[in-house]
Amino acid sequence: MSHEKRDPLARLKERHVPPGMRSRAMQAMAARAAMGRFVLQGCVDCGAVTYPPRDVCPRCWGELRWADHGRGAQVLSVTTIRVSTDLYFRGQLPWRMGTVALDAGPVALAHLHAGLTAGDQAEMRLMLDRGGNAALFALPAGKEPDMSDRQWREFVVPVKGRxxxxxxxxxxxxxxxxxxxxxxxxxxxxxxxxxxxxxxxxxxxxxxxxxxxxxxxxxxxxxxxxxxxxxxxxxxxxxxxxxxxxxxxxxxxxxxxxxxxxxxxxxxxxxxxxxxxxxxxxxxxxxxxxxxxxxxxxxxxxxxxxxxxxxxxxxxxxxxxxxxxxxxxxxxxxxxxxxxxxxxxxxxxxxxxxxxxxxxxxxxxxxxxxxxxxxxxxxxxxxxxxxxxxxxxxxxxxxx
Amino acid sequence: MTRARTPYDGVALCAPVTVAYQRYSDQSAHWWAGRAMRGLAESTGFGPVDIDGFCFASFSAMPDTAVGLVQHLGLSPRWLDHIPTGGASGVMALRRAARAVQCGDADVVACVAADTNHLDSFRHTLATFSRFSQDAVYPYGFGGPNATFALITDAYMRAYGVTREDFGKLCVAQRRNARSNPSALQRGELTLDDYLRARPISDPVHLFDCVMPCAGAEAFIVTTPEIAARHGLGVARILATIERHNAYPDDPVQLRGGWAMDGESLWAMAGVAPADVDTLQAYDDYPVIVAMQLEDLGFCAKGRAAEFIRATRFEIDGDLPLNTNGGQLSLGQAGAAGGFQNVTEGLRQVLRQPLGAQVPDADIAAISGFGLVNYDRGVCTAAAIIEACR
CATH class of the missing domain: 3.40.50.720 (NAD(P)-binding Rossmann-like Domain)
Structure with a gap:
């Protein structure tokens, strides 16, 4: 391996992270995401499953608990974001995301793996983004994620070639x-x-x-x-x-x-x-x-x-x-x-x-x-x- | 089962004021509110002692609320309200103030929306908008409302066969309307071709589907017909109003708004039909929401917006004069004032005091508001039908 020749005065690319403000309930979701779990809140009293994280059940005002759920989902609508005011995402544009209906019930916004379009079946992963916060990522159902997927690579640490x-x-x-x-x-x-x-x-x-x-x-x-x-x-x-x-x-x-x-x-x-x-x-x-x-x-x-x-x-x-x-x-x-x-x-x-x-x-x-x-x-x-x-x-x- | 609604007898709507918008302003929301109060004073003769009710909407007056504004503006009202519903705030201010006046809790209510726009205001407003947005929207590309409405537009276009050309027709018509309005920030000619060729912002939303954030203020007065007459003010009466929040929470994607839930009661109370409306001031943060209002308010059947748009002329001299000041798509979106300009413009048209061109023989205006994307959709909807008193 040869020693790299670098311009010592070259401006380094600054690394940014996604927006970081989260509620305490969302932090609880991230704590579980950190362990690879796919969790949502369910109501102890009526069983309703809810998302985004809340502090009380929106159906009966009962108590919510985190529980593991099935990862299935269907993509409902899709957009490719081409303009953002956030420094991290400006560096990642264009960025594809969409609305997904989780088999567990709620509707969520999610990052999309390449190739997913409206109507597709998806398998959800609860990931940590670059800032360490929980984020939903939709993968094509029944397929392994492509390690060369530009958006997926933001959530994982590829080993190949490193x-x-x-x-x-x-x-x-x-x-x-x-x-x-x-x-x-x-x-x-x-x-x-x-x-x-x-x-x-x-x-x-x-x-x-x-x-x-x-x-x-x-x-x-x-x-x-x-x-x-x-x-x-x-x-x-x-x-x-x-x-x-x-x-x-x-x-x-x-x-x-x-x-x-x-x-x-x-x-x-x-x-x-x-x-x-x-x-x-x-x-x-x-x-x-x-x-x-x-x-x-x-x-x-x-x-x-x-x-x-x-x-x-x-x-x-x-x-x-x-x-x-x-x-x-x-x-x-x-x-x-x-x-x-x-x-x-x-x-x-x-x-x-x-x-x-x-x-x-x-x-x-x-x-x-x-x-x-x-x-x-x-x-x-x-x-x-x-x-x-x-x-x-x-x-x-x-x-x- | 449904109780009869009490008509808005003894209530007069008057004195529409628009403080000319600016793309960026180094002034505060308080200053813009002050300009609106001055505008009200100039058109009515009311001073601080005459105004005994105050209703305020703003996103940029932090850390102040309506309370801070009262002291800042030197008012001593006996009735006060702060409305945080953005695009629905104008109609909501109107209907709250109307009941206060009708019941004698206030005689003269100044309804004011004011927002400034500094160079970096938009980004800051976005970043702290709502808890659900911080938790479950911004982390997904931070596309702001453009991305949220792109997802709604994508689903809506596929569900009902509405095309970009249809949305384009609305935007082009509104721009034609704006051309006679000297205070619209965007008055240049816009062709359908320009619309279709514009750069994509968040597919399928393109540049001319988006409003331009700006600074501005809007205001109007709600009082009794007697007080208005003493001051020689032209007035309109309120035929009916509705509001609804978090309608249809189980719809997976927003394809309809609260108007669909309450539209029938609106027309029943008003005693008129959509065909009787001389001008429609619909909330136009994105053209998909205009199309939704055409359906949900009964101007056409659900799912028929495309046909209706293709068969209708929306210019000031058209079949259904729509957003006759140009709407926010041409005026700019002055924060919460964007939720008031539909009220002031509807009122101006029926009072025959337009900023630009006058809708011929306008007597009845329908005004519709839509506000606050808390998570994946707009939560607040409201509408009013007003008629000039001649």
């Missing part, structure tokens, strides 16, 4: 991810390898692939993090943080403080170093993302892995703030929750465990469907369900 940094490519998860990204057509993969370098790295067939560039990277070393960024030829599109150090132990006993300190340095300050070095690069890109892999232990602590869970919880909190900071830039911050992975870190943990290759596939799916929060594997799905249903109870039962 430059992607994997912060730790030596661990089982990182290796599986490099393989999966290559298979998905990634253009250039920057593979972080924590020193010391190993003789085996030189003959590693994966690291030796044409589209893979090995770079020394230890997230506890700020100089190395900065140097890693400087070694990337051309613009950086996606960062996937796979670096982690997993050690067991409690709070009052069994916690080796040397190990614990190193673990928190990688997990918490390491994330901040990686973010601070890479965010300025990502912000200039048309469809950039930062992905972090979190243990489901981040949600409620874990008595057997107290320090590790604390580090994961800290990262979970940092990601929320990072997401807020990126909202005005259009950079997506994705959290991928997982249970124990099937690797040397979790030798003492009974199954079910998540195969690294599975985790890698799901990370690519999260990117290519624009899903802000994913849960991979039965353990993480179960943890998220319980936590969403009753966080106080879940926290107790995880630490009994």
């Amino acid at each position: 430059t992607i940094l994997v912060s730790d490519a030596r661990g089982a998860i990182g290796r599986a991810l490099v393989q999966a990204l290559l298979a998905a057509g990634a253009g250039h993969i920057v593979a972080g390898l924590a020193p010391p370098a190993r003789i085996a790295d030189l003959s590693d067939s994966l690291l030796g692939m044409e589209r893979v560039q090995s770079v020394p990277l230890d997230l506890t070393d700020p100089v190395m993090v900065a140097e890693c960024m400087s070694k990337i030829p051309g613009p950086l599109d996606i960062v996937i943080n796979t670096a982690r150090l997993v050690r067991g132990g409690g709070v009052s006993a069994d916690g080796n403080l040397v190990e614990q300190r190193r673990m928190l340095d990688v997990a918490v300050l390491g994330l901040m170093r990686l973010v601070q070095a890479s965010a300025p690069l990502l912000q200039g890109r048309p469809s950039a993302a930062f992905v972090d892999i979190l243990s489901a232990q981040a949600l409620a602590g874990d008595a057997a892995f107290a320090g590790y869970a604390a580090g994961e919880a800290a990262r979970h909190a940092l990601l929320q703030s990072f997401r807020h900071e990126m909202r005005a830039t259009g950079v997506r911050v994705l959290s991928v929750f997982t249970g124990p992975s099937d690797d040397e870190d979790h030798q003492s943990v009974p199954p079910p465990k998540v195969a690294p290759a599975r985790l890698a596939r799901e990370i690519i799916t999260a990117l290519e469907t624009g899903r802000e929060v994913s849960c991979v594997g039965d353990v993480a799905v179960d943890a998220m369900d319980r936590w969403l249903a009753d966080p106080a109870l879940y926290t107790r039962e995880r630490n009994l």
Whole structure:
């Protein structure tokens, strides 16, 4: 890969995001959209389904609750917007949108996939737009979205042809991810390898692939993090943080403080170093993302892995703030929750465990469907369900 | 079951005032309201002490409402109303003021709509228009009302076989009407060919389907016939009015408005029929809404707008003189004043005090309003039939 030749005085293209003001009810819809759900409000008393989000049922003034609904819809009318006063959409014109009748009942305005016209059957997706807000997107029924669709690409993070940094490519998860990204057509993969370098790295067939560039990277070393960024030829599109150090132990006993300190340095300050070095690069890109892999232990602590869970919880909190900071830039911050992975870190943990290759596939799916929060594997799905249903109870039962 | 409606006896409508519009203004809505009050004073002789009722409509007087305007304008009214319904506000002001006067709660009600238009006003007004718009409309391309009405126009054209040529005929006729009105902002000749070749804004809406935002003010007085006579004012009586909000909420796309729900009661109360109307002042934010009003108010059957448009001349000397001042499509849309200009123009025509050309022998005017796209359609509709007292 050749180094890019750029005019240092060239005016950069400014990145804007769609209008951002939303009601609290709409924020609740976005919180569910972030998890890939298709939800609408239904009345607890009369069952009427309503949209746009309201604070009371328009049929009987009863209480509304969010619930998952069928994604079917029919396109009723279509327009191509050619004039807008909004800076983001001015940069996207012409923009096709339409009115759709949802099978669930209400009528909604939606972004349209290319080719959809009035009368067509559609399948709805509840997406997050560039500003992180919920938006309905209509896809042709029964068809996969076309990743080259100009409007769809505003809602997802394509992997094909892009430059992607994997912060730790030596661990089982990182290796599986490099393989999966290559298979998905990634253009250039920057593979972080924590020193010391190993003789085996030189003959590693994966690291030796044409589209893979090995770079020394230890997230506890700020100089190395900065140097890693400087070694990337051309613009950086996606960062996937796979670096982690997993050690067991409690709070009052069994916690080796040397190990614990190193673990928190990688997990918490390491994330901040990686973010601070890479965010300025990502912000200039048309469809950039930062992905972090979190243990489901981040949600409620874990008595057997107290320090590790604390580090994961800290990262979970940092990601929320990072997401807020990126909202005005259009950079997506994705959290991928997982249970124990099937690797040397979790030798003492009974199954079910998540195969690294599975985790890698799901990370690519999260990117290519624009899903802000994913849960991979039965353990993480179960943890998220319980936590969403009753966080106080879940926290107790995880630490009994 | 339906109770008989009380006629508007003892109510006089008079003193139509239009403050000449400007594309952009560095003045405030308060200033424009003040110019309208001055216009009322000049045509009636009423001063601040004479006006004991005040009704106000505006989108750009923030942070003030009618309350702030009362103090700003030095009024001490015993009856006050603020009408936030934009394009339906003129007829609504008229019918509220009429009942206040009829019942003795006020003697002289000044109904005023005023809006300014600064360089970036339109974008700001849009951005904070309604909660449903912020949540469920603007995120979808931010096409503003053009996109919303494009979706309605698209569905309407397919449902009823109305063509761009039909809409064009309405726009061209209105432009011809505007040419005699010195205060219309757009008075240049518009041919059907110009209309059809105009650049697309949000398909199928093209440039000449859209109104031009501007600054302006409109006002009129509602009082008793006796007071009007003492001041030597020409007056009209109100034969009937209707209003309706959020009609047919289950229609998937708006193909009809509240007029369809209340049109029969309008004509029954008025004691006249659409054929008796000498001029129609219909709300024309987009020509599709004009076509809808022709149907829903009974000038033709539902779904027959295309035939009716093709068979009718809408010029001032035509079969159904429509939007005789040029309508907002030629005048410009001065915010809430756009919902008052239909009232002032209808009143002027029956009082034979036109700004431009006079509709021959005009006695009865139908006035129709349509306002506020809260989500995917206009929510508020209203209409009135007025007749000159001679």
